[in-house]
Amino acid sequence: MKLVECVPNFSEGRNRSVLDRIVESISSVKGVKILDVEMDENHNRSVVSFSVPLENAVEAAFHGIKSASELIDMTRHTGEHPRFGASDVVPFVPLEETTLKDCVALAKELGKKVGEELRIPVYMYGEAALLERRRNLEDIRSKSFQFEELRHSIGEETWKPDFGPQEIGKAGATIIGARNYLIAYNVNLNTQDISTGRKIAKALRAKDGGFTFVKALAFYLEDRKLVQISMNLTNFQKTPIHRVFELVKLEAARYGISVVESEIVGLVPLEALVESSRFFLQLNRFSTDQVLEKKLMK
Amino acid sequence: MKLVECVPNFSEGRNRSVLDRIVESISSVKGVKILDVEMDENHNRSVVSFSVPLENAVEAAFHGIKSASELIDMTRHTGEHPRFGASDVVPFVPLEETTLKDCVALAKELGKKVGEELRIPVYMYGEAALLERRRNLEDIRSKSFQFEELRHSIGEETWKPDFGPQEIGKAGATIIGARNYLIAYNVNLNTQDISTGRKIAKALRAKDGGFTFVKALAFYLEDRKLVQISMNLTNFQKTPIHRVFELVKLEAARYGISVVESEIVGLVPLEALVESSRFFLQLNRFSTDQVLEKKLMK
Numbered sequence: 001m002k003l004v005e006c007v008p009n010f011s012e013g014r015n016r017s018v019l020d021r022i023v024e025s026i027s028s029v030k031g032v033k034i035l036d037v038e039m040d041e042n043h044n045r046s047v048v049s050f051s052v053p054l055e056n057a058v059e060a061a062f063h064g065i066k067s068a069s070e071l072i073d074m075t076r077h078t079g080e081h082p083r084f085g086a087s088d089v090v091p092f093v094p095l096e097e098t099t100l101k102d103c104v105a106l107a108k109e110l111g112k113k114v115g116e117e118l119r120i121p122v123y124m125y126g127e128a129a130l131l132e133r134r135r136n137l138e139d140i141r142s143k144s145f146q147f148e149e150l151r152h153s154i155g156e157e158t159w160k161p162d163f164g165p166q167e168i169g170k171a172g173a174t175i176i177g178a179r180n181y182l183i184a185y186n187v188n189l190n191t192q193d194i195s196t197g198r199k200i201a202k203a204l205r206a207k208d209g210g211f212t213f214v215k216a217l218a219f220y221l222e223d224r225k226l227v228q229i230s231m232n233l234t235n236f237q238k239t240p241i242h243r244v245f246e247l248v249k250l251e252a253a254r255y256g257i258s259v260v261e262s263e264i265v266g267l268v269p270l271e272a273l274v275e276s277s278r279f280f281l282q283l284n285r286f287s288t289d290q291v292l293e294k295k296l297m298k
Numbered sequence: 299m300k301l302v303e304c305v306p307n308f309s310e311g312r313n314r315s316v317l318d319r320i321v322e323s324i325s326s327v328k329g330v331k332i333l334d335v336e337m338d339e340n341h342n343r344s345v346v347s348f349s350v351p352l353e354n355a356v357e358a359a360f361h362g363i364k365s366a367s368e369l370i371d372m373t374r375h376t377g378e379h380p381r382f383g384a385s386d387v388v389p390f391v392p393l394e395e396t397t398l399k400d401c402v403a404l405a406k407e408l409g410k411k412v413g414e415e416l417r418i419p420v421y422m423y424g425e426a427a428l429l430e431r432r433r434n435l436e437d438i439r440s441k442s443f444q445f446e447e448l449r450h451s452i453g454e455e456t457w458k459p460d461f462g463p464q465e466i467g468k469a470g471a472t473i474i475g476a477r478n479y480l481i482a483y484n485v486n487l488n489t490q491d492i493s494t495g496r497k498i499a500k501a502l503r504a505k506d507g508g509f510t511f512v513k514a515l516a517f518y519l520e521d522r523k524l525v526q527i528s529m530n531l532t533n534f535q536k537t538p539i540h541r542v543f544e545l546v547k548l549e550a551a552r553y554g555i556s557v558v559e560s561e562i563v564g565l566v567p568l569e570a571l572v573e574s575s576r577f578f579l580q581l582n583r584f585s586t587d588q589v590l591e592k593k594l595m596k
Contacts, residue, residue, distance in 0.1 A: 003594065035593050051594055095590070245579050261580045267590040270568070277571045280578040281543050282559045292393070292565040295333050296301065296349055297595050 002054040004103060005035070005093040005181070006061050010068050011083045011172075013044040018071050025067035026050060029060035035267065044079030045088070049267075051095060054102060058110045061090055065114055069171035074147050082146045084123075085172025089137065091126060092178045095269070103178035104128045111176045115164025118171070121154065122163040126177035130162045140175055147172050180213075183233040183272060184265035185241060187248045191257045194220045197227035200251045204231065204244065211247070213239035226260060236269070242276040270294070300352040302401060303333070303391040303479070304359050308366050309381045309470075311342040316369045323365035324348060327358035333565065342377030343386070347565075349393060352400060356408045359388055363412055367469035372445050380444045382421075383470025387435065389424060390476045393567070401476035402426045409474045413462025416469070419452065420461040424475035428460045438473055445470050481531040481570060482563035483539060485546045489555045492518045495525035498549045502529065502542065509545070511537035524558060534567070540574040568592070 008026075012018050019039060026032055029052065036049040052060045065087040072086035090110070092103035107128035115122045129135040141150075151168045153159050160166055161173065189197065197218030202208045205216040213235035219228045229248055233239060241264075249259050274288050288294060306324075310316045317337060324330055327350065334347040350358045363385040370384035388408070390401035405426035413420045427433040439448075449466045451457050458464055459471065487495065495516030500506045503514040511533035517526045527546055531537060539562075547557050572586050586592060 033594065033596075035590075095594075241579065259580055261582045264581060264584060264588060267588055267593060270589050270591045273571055273575045273589065276575045276579060281539065281574060282557055283562060284559045286562060290562060290565055291568050291571065292333075293568045293591065293595065295565060296331065296393075297591065298331075 002098045002102065003051050003095040004054050004057045004098050004106065005049060005051050005095050006057060006090065007047060007049045007093060008061060008064050008068075008090045009083075009088040010046045010048065010064075010072065011044065011074065011077050011079065011086055011088055012068070012072050013040045013042075013046050013079065019046050019048075021071060022064055022067045023048060026060050026064040029056050029063055031056050032060050040081075042079070043081035044077065045081050045083065054098060054106070057092065057106050058113065061092075061106075061110050062113055062117075065090065065110075065120070065174060066118055069118055069120060073170045074172035075170055077147070082141050082143050083172070084141045084147055084150060085120065085174045087120075087171070087174045088141075089125075089175045090177075092128075093181050094178075095181070096271075100127050100178060100180060107176050107178045111163045114174060114176065115161065118164075119169070120164050120171050121161035121166065121168065121173040123173060123175045124162045124177055125175050126179040128176065128178040134162075137175065137177075180235045180237075181269055183236050183241065183268055185231045185233050185244065185262065186265065187229045187231075187245065187262040188221070188224070188260040189227045189229065189248075189252055189257050190260050191227050191252075191255070192220065192225055193255075193257075194218060194227055196255050196257065197229060199255075200248060201229050203251045204229065204247060211239040211244065214244060236272045236275075240275045240279070241272055242279040300396045300400065301349050301393040302352050302355045302396050302404065303347060303349050303393050304355060304388065305345060305347045305391060306359060306362050306366075306388045307381075307386045308344045308346065308362075308370065309342065309372065309375050309377065309384050309386055310366070310370050311338045311340075311344050311377065317344050317346075319369060320362055320365045321346060324358050324362040327354050327361055329354050330358050338379075340377070341379035342375065343379050343381065352396060352404070355390065355404050356411065359390075359404075359408050360411055360415075363388065363408075363418070363472060364416055367416055367418060371468045372470035373468055375445070380439050380441050381470070382439045382445055382448060383418065383472045385418075385469070385472045386439075387423075387473045388475075390426075391479050393479075394569075398425050398476060398478060405474050405476045409461045412472060412474065413459065416462075417467070418462050418469050419459035419464065419466065419471040421471060421473045422460040422475055423473050424477040426474065426476040432460075435473065435475075478533045478535075479567055481534050481539065481566055483529045483531050483542065483560065484563065485527045485529075485543065485560045486519070486522070486558040487525045487527065487546075487550055487555050488558050489525050489550075489553070490518065490523055491553075491555075492516060492525055494553050494555065495527060497553075498546060499527050501549045502527065502545060509537045509542065512542060534570045534573075538573045538577070539570055540577040 068086040201216040201218040366384040499514040499516040
């Protein structure tokens, strides 16, 4: 059975009962497993994560978007995080044997359905982008251009949605797409020198010549009195955790700094850990199917 | 749901249909998942591995033993491997949250039931041993003392079974017990010098001062033209893979030898790989519950 993860962001982070009803409407679809629900009061936004068999994925996401469009009124919504609509961003993420291509197909099917049946303007992003300029989420919706700005500008050619009407109702617009699994990965260093931290982060991240699938920033953690290299690994198959860890260690060593520990925030696919064991233990012919729990799942 | 693995060894490695019927009788019990079936023609012996919820474990193992006692006649059995009975050795192994203590209780319940209801003499071994001298499997049944010898000696006080009659029928005797998960782990070295391999194996294994839960031997692999350190890790929680690997590497280095690769034979519990990632990536606060697939299983 091919599984997919869907991580819809809803513009409601304060009213628990509203969110519960949205989550219930998603859960009502066969095979859905809710993996995580994070409500953020300041952002007034929630991130729901669920797994679902490929064949029910569009239906489950559609249920959530429909429910949110009925329960959330964007004309009354405030919150710190940039947002476009009641269902703000809805990415599909491949799990296990599912491919990114599968997810692109799901995203397009969902985008069309949401545009036509719910009459909500839809912008396609990530691997499912129909226009190259909409590939990066930040190039669509940002701090300076969100729901309020879109309401005024949607009539312009540049804001013509990929699906649905070229007009904004109370549910706002929805950004739908497909992306790889994202691992939030931090490495803590035994230094308080943020400027050295920034040099290390720079060596790591794609846009400054580092690894293609790494976004990295350095932070000083006041409570722990140390510098943290905080990263998003956007394709753990092509830029695996162990290589990132080893490069942080190597770059830190030139300043006499060592690694205190590293941390994975939230969930991580089994394959990412197996790959690190393969590297460090030189288990070059090890298959993920040798993990007992994989057999128990079947 | 607490799960347990059961790894019965049956004295039939040539007649596929006999083994199929035994496996079917096990599979008929609710919740059983057959993980592996290995038939060995030379040994005339098969190893079946299945997982089962704790509450059905005794029933499932009993079904297998009963079926084997009806289908296998030890008085006509030949094979290279030492053996005592139709169902030769039947260990329970804890999986995930299950404890070794749980498995000891299962083994005792099964031993009593097999002795009383099937009238088969039962010897308890491993953590479930009732007599200290029967803790090690090799101290019960060996190359020089197996079914044929037991038939003659079972009347002696020293061979009084822990359960069941002090006499041998066509099904022979069965050795039942509980043990930890065993990982078969090999490290291949870029040397052809077996005597150096033996020194390294010696540094590793418990009985020569090495790690408590490691059994190690050195072999020369003719086809690959290299020396392999072949190990059984009998308690991966207390003697984890990474520590064994690092010690092999360290001891090899003193002779100018390096590691070509390592290999895990068969299945390995997720926790064992997670622990190695924890060590190498310094993921000191990482929990196995952060593995996505664990969430998907629930």
